[in-house]
Amino acid sequence: MKLLTHNLLSSHVPGLRPGGGFPLRIEAAEVRERPVPFNAAFVSRLVPRLRWDALREAAESLGRPSELPPEPTPGYEADEEFLRRLHHVLLEVEVLEGSLQCPDSGRRFPISRGVPNLLLTEDEA
C-alpha cells in the first residue's frame, strides 16, 4: 500500500461522525521502498487532491522524518526538489505488512503482502 493510496482511504465503519474515519492510522510491521520513475507533472497535479496533514502524519508514522513542509508552498509546481520529495513519499514507500486503524472506532483492517483488506463483516455493515 502506497501512501498516496492511504491518503484516499477512509474507514467506513457505520455510525462514525462525518469525517470520523479519516485518516486511518498506519501500524506498519514491514515497509519497503521501491523506486518509481519520476514524473513532475504527474506529481504536481496530485497536490491539490491530497490531505496534506494526513500525508505528513503517515510519513512520520512510518519512521520517516517528514521531509515535507507543513503545507505545499506556493509555486510548488516549479519546485523540483519539493516534487521529488513528494514523489518519494507518495509513491516509493510501501507498507507491506501491518494494519490500518480507524481513528474513531478503533477497528483494525489488515495489510498483508501490500494489500489492505477493508471488508467489513456482514454484522458490521
Next chain:
Amino acid sequence: MLLEFMIMCMKLEKEIGKAFSSLSMSNRNGPFKTFSCPLMDSRGMEHEATQLEKQHVHSVYENTAAYFSDLQTKAWPRVRNFLLEQKPGSLVVDIGCGTGKYLSVNSQVYNLGCDYCEGLVEIARKKGDEVLVCDNLNLPFRDQCFNAVISIGVIHHFSTKQRRIKAIKEMARILMPGGQIMIYVWAMEQKNRRFEKQDVFVPWNKALCSRHFSESNQSGDKGGFVHTAKGQDIHPAKLVISECSYQNNLQPETDSKHPRSMDHCLPRACCMKISEEENRFYSALGRSFRSWFFSRSLDESALRKQSDKMKHLKHEGVWANSAVPIQHSRHCSLDLGHHGALLNEQSLDYDDDVFVESLSLKKPQWSPATDAPKDLSLNGGHQNVAQSKGDKSSFINGPVEDRDCICGCNKDGAGKSDASKFFKRTSTTDSTDSALDSAVSVGDQTDAMLDPKAFMRYYHVFREGELSSLVEENVPELQILSSCYDHGNWCIIAERRGT
C-alpha cells in the same frame, strides 16, 4: 374452476404489476409500501442477497481465481479509451478490478484497483498493481477524491435492485464533481437472442480458463477448447458444495410432496449440496458449457411473497415454479468483461431452446413474467420471451395444478386477454430427466474435455435502458453522458454533477 383460478391470477398479476411499478419509481408511495411481510423485511432481504452473492459470486471467484492467472485477457477498447482520455495525474479507480486488467492501461494516471475477491486481487498485486480488497457497497474512500471510476462487469452480480443502486451511489460518492464513471453490465439482449430471464446462474467451467483467447471470436464452439491439465486441481465438490446452512425464508411452506433433486428457488438455488441426481445433472450440464440457469430475482421473490400473503392464496411450495429452467446459450460464463469475446457468432435457432424439449413434461410450471410492466413499455406489449420466432414453447394451455398458483400474465398491448397467452412457460428441472435431455441435446459433443463440475455464478442481466433508468431515477448526483451497447454489454458513461 379453472376460470375462477385464472381470474384470481389476473388480479394477482395486477397487484404484482403495481408493486413492480412502485419498485421502479423510488419516490412513489405505491402499494408495495403497504405490504409488510415479516418474512421479507429489508434486513431479511439484505441477508438473502448477501448469502446469494456469497455463494454465487464471491465463492466462485475465490475458488476459480487461480485459473485466471494465465488467462490472456482482452481489455475492452471502449474502456481503454475511456482510461486513456483521463488527464495525466488523475486519480482513477477500478471498482471490481479482478486481476487488474485495466490498471496498466494508462501510466499517466494513478491507477487503483479494488475487488471483493482476495484471490483475484493477489494476482493483480503480483503484477505490481496497487490494489486493495473491499466491498463495492461500502467503499473505503473519502468523498469526492477520484477523477474517474470504472465498473466493468461488476454490478450485474448484485442480486437486488437496491444493492445495484447502492453500488452506483457509492461510486458516485467517491467521484469528484466533473469526474466520470463508466459502467459495463451484461445485457439481456445478446446477439441473435436474449436471455429469457434477467436473473440467471451461469456455470463456470475451468477448462475455459485453459484457453488462450484470441482477439477474434471463435469460429465454432465445437471442439474449440483445449483442455490442459492444471497443476492445481480445484475440486468444486470440496469447495463449493457444502452444507447449505442458508435458511430459506422465502418458502416457509416447504413442499415436501415435491422433492427436488435440486433446489431451484432463491435462496435455495444456492444450495450446493450435490446429490446423486444432481451429479448426473451437472455431468450432463458440463457437456454444454453454454448452459445457464435462471433464478428468480430477489426483488421478485420478495414481492411475490408479499402478494401471496396478501391474497391468502393456498399453495404449497410457492416456489414450485421457481424450478430453474435450463437454457443453453452460446455464451461462456467466463467474463471479467469477456463475454463478448467468447460470444459465438453463429446464430441461434430458437428451436434449440430447451423449453421446446420440455413440452413433453407432464407438469408445466408457471411463473410471472419478470418485470411484466416494464415489458409492456420495452416490448410494445409483446410477450417478453426470447422467442420471437417459434412460439410453440411459449404458451401452454393446459391444466394448472393447485400448487402452480402464481401465474404470470403479460398483458398484451391491446389489453385483450387471452388466457393461454397469460402463462409464460418455464421448464422445470423438477424432472432431471428433462434437464438431462435438454442438456445433452444442446450438443457440444467434444465435451470429454470439459470439466463436468461447474461453479454457478449469479448475474442480473440488464435490459436496454435499465441501467440508464436506474441511474436517472436513483442517482441524481450523476448525469448520464452517453450509453451504448458493446459486445453484449450495456455501457454508460456518467458525470458527477456539481462544481
